[in-house]
Amino acid sequence: MQLRFLGGAREVGRSAILVNERLLLDFGMLTGNPPQFPVATPTPEAVVVSHGHLDHVGAIPSLLSGSARPSIHWTPPTAELAHTLATDTLKLHGGTLACPFTENDRKRVTEVSETHGYREPFEAAGHEVTFYNAGHIPGSAHVLVDDGDTRLLYTGDFHTDDQRLVAGTTARPDADAVLCESTYADVDHEDRNEVERRFVESVETTLWEGGTVVVPAFAIGRTQEILMICAAHDVPCYVDGMGKQVTEMLRRYPSYLRDPEAFRRAKSHARFVTGRDGQRRRIIDQRAAIITTSGMLSGGPAMSYIPEIRANPTNKITMTGYQVEGTPGRDLLETGRADIGGRIMAVSAGVEQYDFSAHADADGLRTFLDDYAGCEVLVNHGDRCEWFADRLRADGFDARAPERAATVVV
Template identity: 45%
Template sequence: MAGKRCLKGVDIMKLRFLGACREVGRSALLLDDNVMLDYGIKMGEPPEYPVNGVRPEVVLLSHCHIDHSGLLPNLMDIEPEVFMTPPTADLANLLLKDSLKIAESTGVNAPYDAGDLHTFMYKTKTVDYRIKFQTHGYNVEFYDAGHIPGAACTHVTSKSGESLLYTGDINTSDTRLVSGAVEFPNADYLAIESTYFSKEHIPRKETEETFIESLKSTLDIGGNVIIPAFAIGRTQELLMLLDAYGIRPYVDGMGKEAYEIMMKHPSYLRNPTHLKRAFDNAISVKSSRRDDVPLESSVIVTTSGMLNGGPSMYYLNKLYDDPKSKMMLTGYQVEGTNGRMAMDTGIIENNGVLQQLRLKLEQYDFSAHAGDKELKAIVKDFCDRGTKAVFTMHGDNTEGFATWIEEEIGVQAYAPVIGEKFDLH
């Protein structure tokens, strides 16, 4: 267990970092021993969990992705209050149900059961962006994080009067699906994700054009294109992109259900009309009819985005040995996942069988995270407005980010290790 550090401040706020420390995944930050900011899982074999044994009275969920939400039902025996935005509540329910279903079907011991999930749904209270609320003496407000529909930066003012802004996953640039984050409050302390620190994104338009050109070149020679995509956020954006270029894809997996949920919350979308048109024009594939998909100049958008199961593995089993076909990865591939192994070695594990990929493999940066320039601008903006210390989380180089903040901005910055505690007084 890591030790405790004391920072000089006016009042006392206690932070304990339970996950997403010098790594991507299992986000979990405990405030004053009783407010939990996210409680996720790090995907891999086996999955990794945050520090346990905590008993928060309040849980504030930034967004639905499993690396932020995946372990929350495990806390339901202590019946905390749970808050999130309306889309996050519906999308988290979808993802957590699916995770439990997969665990049960594969004989894996899940960290929660159906009863925990029911309690989670029952205890959840939904709050829109920019609506102030109170819980157990804390003042809380959600701000649009620009990551996926419903994703929130969480602003908490403690009983001592000190304030913390926890970004969760953040993006200040527009995507086809959502607008970038534009407005942030003042905060005494900032806990910021660091996924793309020191890595700059290629401009989105350039990425889209390169992606479409490569895809069309494969279709022109009679090959097929498999596009593994995260069910929430990436699938919807990619279908909008393909529709804009007149390409009609097949869509398989949970991305369709996520789309239906998103359409119930149109105010959280940048262009719900285009999103609807994109899904109306796509060809939906039922699990029982996958054999009907013609594997000749077809484009298939399907889960899972990191190749850890899902329909993508069905299509890969059909096409892995076809040099005319192509798999186009569109998201970050966490270490320990099938997608990372494919990128590093050209091999995947498919139902216990190792397969050498002869189809072409490409990766594109369709990230919904702020890049290096944007992360630095966010930190500078907060520090210019009086932020006293910054904590870098959720990245492979959080230490480098903290060093940059101290050297370039002159504000205290820390890259916590798992379990590390800070008394801000």
């Protein structure tokens, strides 16, 4: 089996792997100014998508910009999430170099879309493909690809521990080679229950003191996880930004949620912001947690809330996800200042960070890979891929970390 790494190799973002020149696994974008895309736009016969995050699906519509019409395979939630993200990308960047596709390209995606459940084998570009629950976000999948000679397990992004939103992966399908993500290969996550306890205690203390808490969160997965935490601990909360639409959509896919009833209660507990008639300004005085995009403070309704609460030390900003270097969220954590909506602002409000990661950490990755000790392991989707591959080799694995644009045979 031949693999060509068009993105996601020794980096986090723009994942894209071409299998046997016929089957494409993911086709994402790397957010930034400007965004970055895979190093080539291939013409595969079929595309298989692991999950609905921008770094894995963000450039999918561009594959349909010419006469090519590859079939696109994903789980039902991933198909809808990809549609939502493409619509948002067009809204933000349509008609610019930051967007590699048009509205017509986006519409064509629905014409070639084919959805599949977990553990339901299907054919794509002459390969047998099977999805397995990856425990990352609703609809996320490990992708098992069989070309008749080699069985490749593409892990996609995955988590081995339970979250409130989704259960951790337990799938370990037989494979000859594993293409494994390594986002947190050098990190040990703090116990999730302890992270949740500290987060809730901090928010409740701030609200009791008369403050407001802005909770920047990714729209897909993290927003829903935080609102479920707030509901479980009876913390008053509002939800703003794209996370509102995603929350509504996920209710239609209860089989992809860990606890559909808890999710329903959480949605009922939260108040959804319409943004009309000065509502956001009024909410700031409500002594509540405001869960809003964007998770790295690079846009979204957070641009309305941060300027209003930044000067009062009683207020708080709680970051809930990884902050990429160079983003306003990272700058705020490191310097107490950030570019918010085009203005550099000093922030006197408290700033905290909590590790609610939906990725396996160092121990989770090793526990997963221990079941594939006799397989060839290719490491991707990480900032320290080479380091992790070296560690695996030292422990007896046949492991390597391909470079971007490299072609390898497994």
